[in-house]
Amino acid sequence: MKFKMKLKGRVLVLVPIAIILLHSISLGQLLFEKEEYALRRQKLMDRIPDGIAVIFGARPATSNYGHFQNNNFMYFTGVEIPNAVLIIDGKRRESVIFFTISEHQARGENIRLDLVRRPTEVTGIEKAYPLERFSSYLSRQFTNHLSRQKEVAENSFDTIYTPFKPEELMRETSNSKLRNLLNSMTYNEWDGRLTRELQLVRRLQERFPTVAIKDCSETIWDLRMIKSPAEIALMREAARIGVKAHIEVMKSTQPGVSEHELAALFEFICKKEGAQDLAFRTIISSEENHPFLHYNKYNRVLQDGDFLVVDAGPDFGYYDTDISVSFPATGRFSPRQQELYEACNEIHKTCMSLYRPGATCMEIGAKAREILEKKGCDLSRDVFTEMRYFREGSCTHFVGMATHDSGGPDVNFDGPMIPGMVIACDTFAVFPEENLGVRIEDTVFITKDGYENLSQGLPREIEEIQALMENQSILQMIEKK
Numbered sequence: 136m137k138f139k140m141k142l143k144g145r146v147l148v149l150v151p152i153a154i155i156l157l158h159s160i161s162l163g164q165l166l167f168e169k170e171e172y173a174l175r176r177q178k179l180m181d182r183i184p185d186g187i188a189v190i191f192g193a194r195p196a197t198s199n200y201g202h203f204q205n206n207n208f209m210y211f212t213g214v215e216i217p218n219a220v221l222i223i224d225g226k227r228r229e230s231v232i233f234f235t236i237s238e239h240q241a242r243g244e245n246i247r248l249d250l251v252r253r254p255t256e257v258t259g260i261e262k263a264y265p266l267e268r269f270s271s272y273l274s275r276q277f278t279n280h281l282s283r284q285k286e287v288a289e290n291s292f293d294t295i296y297t298p299f300k301p302e303e304l305m306r307e308t309s310n311s312k313l314r315n316l317l318n319s320m321t322y323n324e325w326d327g328r329l330t331r332e333l334q335l336v337r338r339l340q341e342r343f344p345t346v347a348i349k350d351c352s353e354t355i356w357d358l359r360m361i362k363s364p365a366e367i368a369l370m371r372e373a374a375r376i377g378v379k380a381h382i383e384v385m386k387s388t389q390p391g392v393s394e395h396e397l398a399a400l401f402e403f404i405c406k407k408e409g410a411q412d413l414a415f416r417t418i419i420s421s422e423e424n425h426p427f428l429h430y431n432k433y434n435r436v437l438q439d440g441d442f443l444v445v446d447a448g449p450d451f452g453y454y455d456t457d458i459s460v461s462f463p464a465t466g467r468f469s470p471r472q473q474e475l476y477e478a479c480n481e482i483h484k485t486c487m488s489l490y491r492p493g494a495t496c497m498e499i500g501a502k503a504r505e506i507l508e509k510k511g512c513d514l515s516r517d518v519f520t521e522m523r524y525f526r527e528g529s530c531t532h533f534v535g536m537a538t539h540d541s542g543g544p545d546v547n548f549d550g551p552m553i554p555g556m557v558i559a560c561d562t563f564a565v566f567p568e569e570n571l572g573v574r575i576e577d578t579v580f581i582t583k584d585g586y587e588n589l590s591q592g593l594p595r596e597i598e599e600i601q602a603l604m605e606n607q608s609i610l611q612m613i614e615k616k
Contacts, residue, residue: 164247165213166452167365169259172213175358176223176230176260179211182354183225186294186347187276191335192219192234193304202244203412205302206536207355209453212258216246220269221260229261233269277343295339299350301330305450306415308539309352356541360533361555366454367580367589370535370557373410373451374578374589377458380404381593384445385600387608390464394419394433396610401447410449414457414538418446421464425565425572437464442472444563444574448538455538457559458590459576466604468597475564475573478518480595481507483562483575486529490560490579490586493551499528521564531561534578556581557589 165172179188192208195217204215212221212232219234232254236244241251249256254263264272301312313330320326321333329337339348362370380401387400398417405413420430421441429446437443441464448456461479463472485506489499503525508514519525533540534557552558558581563574575595580587594600 165258166369167213167363169213169257171363171365172211173259176211177228178358179223179351179354180225180228183223183294183296183351186225186296186349188221188223188225188296188351189273189335189339190221190223190298191302191331192217192221193302194218200305203305204453205304206359206453207298207302210355210359210536212260214250214258215244216241216250217244218266220266222273231262231264231272232258232260233264233266233272235266274342277346294347294349295343296349296351296354297332297335297339298352298355299332299336300352301332303537305412306538308537311539359535360541361553362535362557362580363555366535367557369452369454370456370578370580371589373414373449373454374456374458375592376405376408376410376451377448377456378590378592379408380449381445381447381458381460382603383609384447385460385462385594385604386606387610388437388443388462388464388604389466389611390437390439390441392464392610393436394421397445398431398433400610401445405449408449410451411453412450414448414450414455418444420444420572422570425570426567428563428565439465440469442571442573444572446574446576448578453536455534455536455540456578456590457532457534457538457561457576458578458593459561459563459574460593461573461575462600462604466601468601471569472571472573473597475518475566475571476597478512479522479562479564479573479575481510481512482519482522482525483529483560483577484595486525486562487560487577487579487586487588489528490552490558490581492554492581492583492585495549495551496528496530497526497549499530500526503528517566518564521566522562525562529560529562531559531576533557534559552581554581554583 190208190211193203193205196202202217208219208221211223214232216234216236219232222231224230236251238248238251241248250258255261300309301316303309316330320328321330336348383404384397384401388397398419401417402413416431418429418431419433420427421435421437421443424430425444442461443464444459444461446459448458461476463469468476482503485503486499489502504514512519535541558579559576560579561576563572565572577588577590580589594603
């Protein structure tokens, strides 16, 4: 009875928190207190004492998809206004924001009017000017750079820092975006254009030839890698939404249901619960599509005997979670499906139990093998030898404002885990000749004492999955009507 009372109390506390978060986001307000953003800017100032950082915000949307701010600009300002520019001054220890937007435009973009009218007060950024003044402001900082006067030299800047890697917009990751743009545009003999960021670098070099222009992409990613309590609160809510959506998809799965319906259901539940978008296009693989780990064509109607992998997560307030589940279309595991799934689940649970500050992913992988061998698992069998990333402790990438956060797909396996990191614990294997694949993935927060599974609440044991899939689902209720 005491446990039930405590659980009920937790629900009563958590629900108002979710409502407050949703209300704040829906009003177009800053996601965090302005002091949170100020601290982030100060940390960047500490790393650029010899210069200024120039960070461009996202341009207005060129389609009907809608405007979203890019992750770096959002990280330091919380401001969604399109075509804004931020200067973070490492010498003067102050920041300047530039933007021009009418109150009518602001209303159309759901941007609070007091931000437009009183930007320094609302954001905590020390200075705010119209966008039209950005070029002249920047030029003034370096006009006397060649002067030999001691006074001028002491007050001049040596370096302009700016991200060389592409901006991350909704559903994007910077490094993969860079590879795609270089291959399809910059290295294309019929195109040859630079990315927006590298074009800015070229312009800065042309205008200020005596000033060093340096990349601050990885410096920003290092800051973003360690999440604050406020960021973790948003990610918990994103994970809660993702878990709920995955459960509804599992309940709705049965032979005769199309993958397209399941993808639509996942997005519906996420947005119904307050997500502003999906973290990435929902991945559903079954039958012959298992080898394609990011398969999202939804071109199959499920058949008896199919086994699914669903890899999906929502974006809530610019923060993502990454969750994968595996289950049979019928809701009942065949012997081979059970063998594969139980092996994957055992690896997943063992690796995750070892997550703690100071541990490296390689150490976790080695320790997990020892534990599994002591349990009697035959690690020479195909089920274990094919489990990808087992050697690295099932650590695959950071998660945060991007699904593969901090600019890349992989965790630095040589480095220790640090409190504040959020990591995807992702265990998966594919057996193409059997049209089988299995994947179990959780979003894990590294705490000072160990870890917290942000995506807890999913049925992971076979008995739990089979029991869940016996319940009535949303899709079946719609069909009955």
